Amino acid sequence: MIGLCARHILSVYGAVQKISRPARRKAQKSPCAGLRGVACGARLCYHGYIASHKNALSRPGQGGTGPRAVFRREKRRNGGNDMSEAGAQSAAAPRKKRVFSGIQPTGVFTLGNYVGAVRNWPKLQDEYECIYSVVDEHAITVRQDPAALRRQTRETAALLLASGISPEKSVVFVQSHVPAHAQLSWVLSCFCPFGDLTRMHQFKEKSAKHPEDINGGLLTYPILMAADILLYQTDLVPIGIDQKQHLELARNIAQRFNGVYSPTFTMPDGYIPQVGAKVMSLQEPEKKMSKSDANENAVVRMLDTPDAILRKFKRAVTDSDGCVRAGADKPGVTNLMSIYGVLTGKSFADIEREFDGRGYGEFKQAVAQTVVDALRPIQQEYARLLADRGYLDGVLAEGAVRAGAIARRTLAKVYKKIGFLQL
Ligand code: TRP
Numbered sequence: 001m002i003g004l005c006a007r008h009i010l011s012v013y014g015a016v017q018k019i020s021r022p023a024r025r026k027a028q029k030s031p032c033a034g035l036r037g038v039a040c041g042a043r044l045c046y047h048g049y050i051a052s053h054k055n056a057l058s059r060p061g062q063g064g065t066g067p068r069a070v071f072r073r074e075k076r077r078n079g080g081n082d083m084s085e086a087g088a089q090s091a092a093a094p095r096k097k098r099v100f101s102g103i104q105p106t107g108v109f110t111l112g113n114y115v116g117a118v119r120n121w122p123k124l125q126d127e128y129e130c131i132y133s134v135v136d137e138h139a140i141t142v143r144q145d146p147a148a149l150r151r152q153t154r155e156t157a158a159l160l161l162a163s164g165i166s167p168e169k170s171v172v173f174v175q176s177h178v179p180a181h182a183q184l185s186w187v188l189s190c191f192c193p194f195g196d197l198t199r200m201h202q203f204k205e206k207s208a209k210h211p212e213d214i215n216g217g218l219l220t221y222p223i224l225m226a227a228d229i230l231l232y233q234t235d236l237v238p239i240g241i242d243q244k245q246h247l248e249l250a251r252n253i254a255q256r257f258n259g260v261y262s263p264t265f266t267m268p269d270g271y272i273p274q275v276g277a278k279v280m281s282l283q284e285p286e287k288k289m290s291k292s293d294a295n296e297n298a299v300v301r302m303l304d305t306p307d308a309i310l311r312k313f314k315r316a317v318t319d320s321d322g323c324v325r326a327g328a329d330k331p332g333v334t335n336l337m338s339i340y341g342v343l344t345g346k347s348f349a350d351i352e353r354e355f356d357g358r359g360y361g362e363f364k365q366a367v368a369q370t371v372v373d374a375l376r377p378i379q380q381e382y383a384r385l386l387a388d389r390g391y392l393d394g395v396l397a398e399g400a401v402r403a404g405a406i407a408r409r410t411l412a413k414v415y416k417k418i419g420f421l422q423l
Contacts, residue, residue: 099128099271100234102135102175102225105152106144109159111300111371112279112289115342117238118302122164124238130170131232131403132160137175137182137224141217142210155386157396159302162382173399175228180407184227185220187414191256192223192249201245226250229268231407236271244270261417265410279339282316285331303379306372313368314361324355324363333360340367343374 109118124130134156139149153174160172175181197203197219207214222245229237229250237247247270254265281287283298293299297315304312318332326334326348337351346354355363385392416422 096129097235098232099124099130099236099238100229100232101238102133102228103156104139105134105136105156106139107291108301108303110289110291114302115279118163125165125169132165132170132172133175133228135175138221141221154392158382158385158392161385162378167395171399171402172395173403174396177400178404178407180231180411181227184231184411184414185224188226188253189220189223191253196249222246222249226253230254230265231410233266234268235266237268238271264413264417280335282312285317285335300371302375309372310368313364316364318360322359325352336367340370343370
């Protein structure tokens with residue numbers, strides 16, 4: 001924890017919605033005068049975020065918990081460096097490499113996400129400074145039900161925490177709580193050739209899938225993703241293969257901006273964990289297990305009940321050979337073996353020996369039970385977190401303050417370099 005009182009932070013964010021109309025009108029007349037946050041004296045500008053304007057920040061009443069104190073702490077933590085200045089690290093206390101990842105608040109993670117990514121996250125946070133964002137702004141390129149989006153935003157955050165991401169070690173926040181994402185996105189869009197956007201695989205796929213709603217957001221989606229990454233001077237971005245092209249675009253934008261002005265953004269690299277297997281569909285084992293598969297029997301989700309997990313494995317497609325053995329000619333069995341192997345640490349040879357002479361029924365039962373046991377503690381913690389909304393929202397509010405402090409520094413630099421008037 002960075003010593004911020006959860007009530008304080010909550011009230012800051014609560015105030016965004018709760019500012020009274022006369023107060024809002026007054027604030028609109030003098031945008032950067034700063035409003036007093038409900039119970040804590042933090043300041044909000046009328047844009048709805050903690051003012052970064054230096055006059056607003058230098059007024060009394062901030063105490064040791066305001067954004068300024070967060071800036072100071074950020075600076076101290078980095079050995080007095082201006083951490084957002086690319087390549088400007090002093091010899092003292094080199095900072096940990098920074099990891100940023102965005103997770104859409106749509107659909108529950110699958111066993112594939114768990115084995116391939118989520119399981120590695122807790123380990124990652126000891127080695128790196130990790131920032132995880134629930135990217136609700138990305139989610140609205142496809143129409144979302146408002147209540148469901150709100151609920152799933154909390155659920156996604158809860159699942160990240162339940163999976164072992166510690167709010168003490170890492171930053172977890174909701175993208176729309178840090179306005180700098182949308183702000184930088186606009187600037188970066190002016191540094192991104194139109195043709196680069198129209199040739200993105202995901203744009204082509206999604207616009208083919210939703211021909212009735214090919215909106216601008218679908219096209220500019222990768223620019224917002226570039227803003228997410230570049231705002232935090234990110235070194236490493238854990239991504240699946242499907243996001244590689246988007247990361248490449250972010251690198252191109254960074255390079256263009258750095259070239260036109262001066263080094264501003266750290267050049268991000270993809271981070272592909274060495275461990276972890278690719279989990280295939282339980283029904284069509286030649287295909288990757290996908291969050292959005294219409295056939296629920298093909299997908300095991302992190303929040304599935306033990307009964308559902310057992311049922312899905314029981315129905316998993318195998319072959320008529322009846323022998324637990326890995327091979328290209330046995331994609332179904334090989335997939336089950338690789339799930340079992342990743343979760344138990346056993347090799348294919350171990351597994352073949354263990355199930356020698358036993359049927360698929362018994363093998364499937366063992367795999368399912370291993371998955372149930374691996375997911376149980378996460379599911380329990382997830383339920384506990386969702387029942388404690390005060391805590392969960394407090395973590396997100398604190399995350400937004402910490403992320404916002406870093407993001408605003410980068411944004412301020414960008415605004416200055418491009419020549420936006422600063423008062
Ligand atoms: N586009 C990513 C996905 O669909 C989500 C995402 C948004 C992201 N912003 C990001 C991933 C920044 C990594 C870094 O999976």
